[in-house]
Amino acid sequence: EGPGLGRSAAPSEIARFDISVGPDGVGLPPGSGTAREGRMVYEARCVACHGEKGEGKPNDRLVGGVGALAGQKPATKTVGSYWPYATTVFDYVRRAMPFDAPKSLRDEDVYAVTAYLLHLNGVIGEDATVDAATLPKIEMPNRNGFAPFAPGD
Amino acid sequence: EGPGLGRSAAPSEIARFDISVGPDGVGLPPGSGTAREGRMVYEARCVACHGEKGEGKPNDRLVGGVGALAGQKPATKTVGSYWPYATTVFDYVRRAMPFDAPKSLRDEDVYAVTAYLLHLNGVIGEDATVDAATLPKIEMPNRNGFAPFAPGD
Amino acid sequence: AFIAGAAIAGAVAAEPARAEGLAVEPWMTAPGSPFTGYGQPSRFEAGVARVFANPPNAPGSGAARTPLHRLQGMVTPNGLHFERSHSGVPDIDPDKHRLLIHGLVARPLVFSLETLSRYPMESQIAFIECGGNSAQLYQTEALDADAQRLHGLVSCAEWTGVRLSTLLDEAGVDPTALWVLAEGGDAAGMSRSVPIAKAMGDALVALYQNGERIRPSNGYPMRLLLPGYEGNMQVKWLRRLKLVETPAMTRDETAKYTLLRPDGSALQFVFAMEVKSVITQPSPELSLKEPGLYEISGLAWSGAGRIVKVEVSADGGRSWAEAHLQQPILSKALTRFRLGWRWDGGPAVLQSRATDEEGNVQPTREALLARRGARALYHFNGIASWGVAASGRVTHVYA
Amino acid sequence: AFIAGAAIAGAVAAEPARAEGLAVEPWMTAPGSPFTGYGQPSRFEAGVARVFANPPNAPGSGAARTPLHRLQGMVTPNGLHFERSHSGVPDIDPDKHRLLIHGLVARPLVFSLETLSRYPMESQIAFIECGGNSAQLYQTEALDADAQRLHGLVSCAEWTGVRLSTLLDEAGVDPTALWVLAEGGDAAGMSRSVPIAKAMGDALVALYQNGERIRPSNGYPMRLLLPGYEGNMQVKWLRRLKLVETPAMTRDETAKYTLLRPDGSALQFVFAMEVKSVITQPSPELSLKEPGLYEISGLAWSGAGRIVKVEVSADGGRSWAEAHLQQPILSKALTRFRLGWRWDGGPAVLQSRATDEEGNVQPTREALLARRGARALYHFNGIASWGVAASGRVTHVYA
Ligand code: HEC
Ligand code: HEC
Ligand SMILES: [Ca+2]
Ligand SMILES: [Ca+2]
Ligand SMILES: [Ca+2]
Ligand SMILES: [Ca+2]
Ligand SMILES: [Ca+2]
Ligand SMILES: [Ca+2]
Ligand SMILES: [Co+2]
Ligand SMILES: [Co+2]
Structure with a gap:
């Protein structure tokens, strides 16, 4: 039992602190974007590290490998082939990318570049609107690819 | 039980390593000195730190306090008043002094400056010869001042 | 002649001993270095260091490995504790850092380092191992590398801090909260979902590492300690704990730290590091x-x-x-x-x-x-x- | 409006959330520092340091004290372990350093660090306390000082090395040997007599401190570890062990580390530090x-x-x-x-x-x-x- 010194957090303070987005979409901000818009964001802020159309080099490949995870050979694990939730793309890009200036993108631009990555992977169309309502509903190709670990696995 | 990798030490090697002098005089090298000779060594190599005639300042006082250890007031603990063995003076001065150039004195000079410190404390005469034979026999004033510790002390 | 020690050893040498001074090592003939406020290893140990690699453009992303083969005992000294960071080591001002506990709680609370330092402390000597340690041994060819490069993503320290359950109790956890999303204050905002049982169990908000404040590369000024769990979950630079019903499905618990099997499915939520x-x-x-x-x-x-x-x-x-x-x-x-x-x-x-x-x-x-x-x-x-x-x-x- | 987290916490705020980027701490918006081979504490902890004092002309003689009041747990990090030196910290080349065991033994032996490193090792988490720790509390007036300055000459580390008895057995101890004179390789050649029972008991020739090689200020490349005994006897920079019949009566076991009593007599050979x-x-x-x-x-x-x-x-x-x-x-x-x-x-x-x-x-x-x-x-x-x-x-x- 402690001295009880925690200070009450005001809702506005919590809102400022809370930068996470859940798979149910909780935490998604206002705004929206399309792949068409996102392409410009990508080419301005991402292409130097992730290559033309997310093909990778020098950094992580963001596109491809969809439906080809089984086997013994090295798998191409990308946003498209491996990530189970589209919300994670928004969450991760907003908090961690671009690597050299994380959290510098406007929410609008995060929506747009998220849409672009999903489109490059064939998950959504070029003009599909991605926002707080649509993003959690997107069915990712590997949505059911994960099993919780149990001893002996 | 170990791999038994210790290398045999040759007597000459041991002699080089072994710089200690026991209270029985084991370890004392050839040579000798008197207080009269030692005064010159002291004034050349020691006086800057231990003061005129060992009176101290800026470093340890080396003279005085003989016979006045009892009581509650701060005691003057010196080579003369406190050290039980004269061999320790030779051993310590040779290994550790002068502080700025330890082990730079010739054995002759260590004998001489040891004699000087003992003389300053009234333990030996100015012309008494200090050497491997005489040094262990010198009766220091506080020779019987120490009791081995027992629990409860 | 009268030669020190040799007589006792039973053999007397002929050569004259140190007539002109003593033949000893050079460091015995001049005073050594003065004291320093904070010590360092010997310059002769400069080779005992973490090795690291990182992707292009991302010097702070990657891992620095403990030189296991140069160490002994069980404790890893703080300077050599392994490190896995996703966007470098943040330079956090401890007076400005805050920890927020919110979500499914009765009272969302904010703690400063000063506040937490007044809480009851506990110490736990615990290993931390990166989930990716020894990954090279999954490969079909044995990599020609040493223990540090292959297995150096594990270290052990005495961690001291506040039981997380003390803080969660103070916030009042809602019974519907089954997970705690833990988030770091680094540029990557590294985040992971922790099951509520672990959070209410032996988890600590650790403030000290081997006695001193946690090192920047290990989470200064505070980190989550989840004894036995994979390193990635023990979120460093801890800034936020959000109690939620379902896992947050963060990038590090989906794209990373999941185990892809031959059938194309992947194991997720592998928490404890196995024997x-x-x-x-x-x-x-x-x-x-x-x-x-x-x-x-x-x-x-x-x-x-x-x-x-x-x-x-x-x-x-x-x-x-x-x-x-x-x-x-x-x-x-x-x-x-x-x-x-x-x-x-x-x-x-x-x-x-x-x-x-x-x-x-x-x-x-x-x-x-x-x-x-x-x-x-x-x-x-x-x-x-x-x-x-x-x-x-x-x-x-x-x- | 749709504001993250706040909805779950049951209260919705009116203000718009991060329309133009996130309002987070500055260290979350740019990559942190890259990896380093050997880590250091945060710059915000610069005040957590040893304090020291020394006599005039003798910057390396004296003591540097552990900041006990700034630490937690039981382990002292190596950079803050207390230090008591009599002529500075020697800069010893480990390849040139030798340990000689001689005197009343059947086979005088020399060991290099490399040789010793091949011996069976043992670890012991042990405190070391200077015999002079807390000396100020004998004074009649209470000194206005903190825990570091009054009691900071005690620290604790995991020490690893070779059991001294293994080496003494190899040398073959003569039954007449009742003491071991231990000598350091510093400029002071600090030396103390250790009773044979302790030397043949839990004593170590320690090579490692909290996992890494011993720090220069604590005896690099090797020191005597006599668990529980006063610090001064646990000779640092150990170069020589001479088995003898009677104590060597060195300066540090006569002039120093003896307890002067009111009757003018002094207690000598006070080995173990008491509770x-x-x-x-x-x-x-x-x-x-x-x-x-x-x-x-x-x-x-x-x-x-x-x-x-x-x-x-x-x-x-x-x-x-x-x-x-x-x-x-x-x-x-x-x-x-x-x-x-x-x-x-x-x-x-x-x-x-x-x-x-x-x-x-x-x-x-x-x-x-x-x-x-x-x-x-x-x-x-x-x-x-x-x-x-x-x-x-x-x-x-x-x-
Ligand atoms: C300066 C280099 C750089 C820039 C610019 C950059 N990235 Fe990255 N990106 C990286 C690095 C490095 C990683 C891997 C980080 C890690 O693993 O910790 C990464 C990882 C990612 C990942 C995760 C990949 C996976 O499979 O885990 C995504 C998604 C991503 N970046 C998207 C973007 C987007 C979108 C942008 C632009 C808005 C962008 N990146 C700009 C370097 C960069
Ligand atoms: C540069 C300063 C300096 C010089 C020169 C110097 N000393 Fe010292 N001496 C010291 C210091 C400092 C100490 C205390 C060292 C310690 O306690 O670790 C000391 C201690 C001693 C002691 C022990 C005192 C005690 O009661 O424990 C003796 C004896 C001594 N010196 C003799 C000499 C002699 C003889 C010489 C010259 C041959 C000499 N010193 C030159 C600084 C010096
Ligand atoms: Ca838009
Ligand atoms: Ca002479
Ligand atoms: Ca401060
Ligand atoms: Ca498990
Ligand atoms: Ca070397
Ligand atoms: Ca005792
Ligand atoms: Co990891
Ligand atoms: Co001491």
């Missing part, structure tokens, strides 16, 4: 000079609790002998094992196999790969092998 | 801000073995409560104790009293001084007192 051991001496770079008696020594650990047994083999697993375990054996801490070994000069294959108090036995590499395939990447805990050549050279092999 | 404890938090410089719940925390140790009990008093020794002892409680190691305390805002006097497994109880300062007088200088293990003023200020007092 494991590594021989650190002899090992690559510590070659054997000549036949004779050596001590085989290494580290064992388990996220399930205490190590109860480590067996050592010098013939690639055909025969085993039980090693001596250094006391104290602590739950979820590294345990040092040691065993004498007489090398006859012939080829040998050294292995170690740990057993924990739950009875879990470290599997062979073959058994592990049979279960998980070669692409699982994380949570490799199979038996590792060092090959000893007749030349005495030690290399990583599969056996 | 002792110190409250580290609260303590001077860690003032209390306001009435309320605090944790009283500190360290206890005994050269005789394990700590079994620590009692804490907030009223200057009139009433006592038993503190919680942090596990593991190890023989001859520091033991962290902790106890919750509600400060009512009035004056208080904090004390701790340790008991070891031999049943030794830490004496009051008065009892210790009655036995030894005020000029004993060494081996002070009496109960220390921190006075808490109504202002919350904490100072050293006699009570």
Whole structure:
């Protein structure tokens, strides 16, 4: 039992602190974007590290490998082939990318570049609107690819 | 039980390593000195730190306090008043002094400056010869001042 | 002549001893360096350092590995604790750092470092192992690398801090909260979902590492400590804990730290690091000079609790002998094992196999790969092998 | 509007959230520092350092004290381990350093660091305390100083090395050998006589400190470890062990480290540090801000073995409560104790009293001084007192 010194957090303070987005979409901000818009964001802020159309080099490949995870050979694990939730793309890009200036993108631009990555992977169309309502509903190709670990696995 | 990798030490090697002098005089090298000779060594190599005639300042006082250890007031603990063995003076001065150039004195000079410190404390005469034979026999004033510790002390 | 010591040893040498001063090492003839407020290792140990690699453009993303083969005992000194960071080491002002606890709680609360420092503390000597440690051993060819490069993403320290449950109790956890999303204050905002049972169990908000404030690379000014769990979950630079009903499905618990199996499905939420051991001496770079008696020594650990047994083999697993375990054996801490070994000069294959108090036995590499395939990447805990050549050279092999 | 997290917490704020980027701490918006081979504490912890003093002309002679009041747990990080040196810290080349064992032995032997590194190792988590620690508490007036300055000559680390008895057995100890003269390779050639029973008992030639090679200021490349014994005997930079019949009566076991009593006689050969404890938090410089719940925390140790009990008093020794002892409680190691305390805002006097497994109880300062007088200088293990003023200020007092 402690001295009880925690200070009450005001809702506005919590809102400022809370930068996470859940798979149910909780935490998604206002705004929206399309792949068409996102392409410009990508080419301005991402292409130097992730290559033309997310093909990778020098950094992580963001596109491809969809439906080809089984086997013994090295798998191409990308946003498209491996990530189970589209919300994670928004969450991760907003908090961690671009690597050299994380959290510098406007929410609008995060929506747009998220849409672009999903489109490059064939998950959504070029003009599909991605926002707080649509993003959690997107069915990712590997949505059911994960099993919780149990001893002996 | 170990791999038994210790290398045999040759007597000459041991002699080089072994710089200690026991209270029985084991370890004392050839040579000798008197207080009269030692005064010159002291004034050349020691006086800057231990003061005129060992009176101290800026470093340890080396003279005085003989016979006045009892009581509650701060005691003057010196080579003369406190050290039980004269061999320790030779051993310590040779290994550790002068502080700025330890082990730079010739054995002759260590004998001489040891004699000087003992003389300053009234333990030996100015012309008494200090050497491997005489040094262990010198009766220091506080020779019987120490009791081995027992629990409860 | 009267020569020191030699007389006692029973042999008198002829040569004159130190007539003109003593023949001793140079560092015995002049005063050494003065005191310093904060000490450093000897300059002769400059080679005992973490090694690291990172992707292009991302010097702070990657891992720095502990030189296991240069260390002894169980404690990792703070300067050599392994590090895994996703966007460099933030330079956090402790007075400005805050920890928020919110979500499914009755009272969302904010804590400063100063506030937390007044809470009751607990210490736990615990290993932390990166989920990706020893990943190279999943590969089909044995990588020619040393213990540091292969297994150096594990370290052990005494962590001290506040029981997380004390803080969660103060916030009042809603019964519907089954997970806690933990988020770091680094540029990557590294985040992971922790099951509520662990959060209410032995989890600490750790403030101290081996007595002093946590090192920047290990989470200064505060980190989550989840004893036995994979390193990635023990979020560094902890800034936020959000109580939620379902896992947040963050990038690091979906795209990373999941184990892809041959059928294309992946294991997720592999929390505890399983029973494991590594021989650190002899090992690559510590070659054997000549036949004779050596001590085989290494580290064992388990996220399930205490190590109860480590067996050592010098013939690639055909025969085993039980090693001596250094006391104290602590739950979820590294345990040092040691065993004498007489090398006859012939080829040998050294292995170690740990057993924990739950009875879990470290599997062979073959058994592990049979279960998980070669692409699982994380949570490799199979038996590792060092090959000893007749030349005495030690290399990583599969056996 | 749709504001993250707040909805779950049950309250929705009116203000728009991060329309143009996120409002987060500056260290979350740019990559942090890259990896380093050997890590350092945060720059914000620069004040957590050893303090030291030395005589004129002798910058390397004196002591550097551990900031006990800034640390937690039981391990002292290597950079902050206390240091007592008599002629500075030597810069020893480990390849050139040798250890000679000679005197009353069948086979005088020389060991290099490389050779010793092949011997069987043992680890021991042990405190080392300078015989002169807390000397100021023998004085008749309570010195206005903090826990570091008064009691900071004690630290604790995991030491690993070779059992000295293994080496002595190899040399073949003559039955007439009752003492071992241990000599350091520093400019002072610091030397002490160790009884043969300790040398053949739990003594180590220690090579590692908290996992890495011993720090220069603590004896690099090797030191004697005599668990529980006064620090001065645990000779650093160990170069020579000479087996002898009688003590060498070195300067440090005659002129120093002897306890002068009122009758003018002095106690000599006080080896083990006796049962002792110190409250580290609260303590001077860690003032209390306001009435309320605090944790009283500190360290206890005994050269005789394990700590079994620590009692804490907030009223200057009139009433006592038993503190919680942090596990593991190890023989001859520091033991962290902790106890919750509600400060009512009035004056208080904090004390701790340790008991070891031999049943030794830490004496009051008065009892210790009655036995030894005020000029004993060494081996002070009496109960220390921190006075808490109504202002919350904490100072050293006699009570
Ligand atoms: C300066 C280099 C750089 C820039 C610019 C950059 N990235 Fe990255 N990106 C990286 C690095 C490095 C990683 C891997 C980080 C890690 O693993 O910790 C990464 C990882 C990612 C990942 C995760 C890949 C996976 O499979 O885990 C995504 C998605 C991503 N970046 C998207 C973007 C987007 C979108 C942008 C632009 C808005 C962008 N990145 C700009 C360097 C960059
Ligand atoms: C540059 C300063 C300096 C010089 C020169 C110097 N000393 Fe010292 N001496 C010291 C210091 C400092 C100490 C205390 C060292 C310690 O306690 O570790 C000391 C201690 C001693 C002691 C021990 C005192 C005690 O009661 O423990 C003796 C004896 C001594 N010196 C003799 C000498 C002699 C003889 C010489 C010259 C041959 C000499 N010193 C030159 C600084 C010096
Ligand atoms: Ca838009
Ligand atoms: Ca002469
Ligand atoms: Ca500050
Ligand atoms: Ca498990
Ligand atoms: Ca070398
Ligand atoms: Ca004792
Ligand atoms: Co990791
Ligand atoms: Co001391």
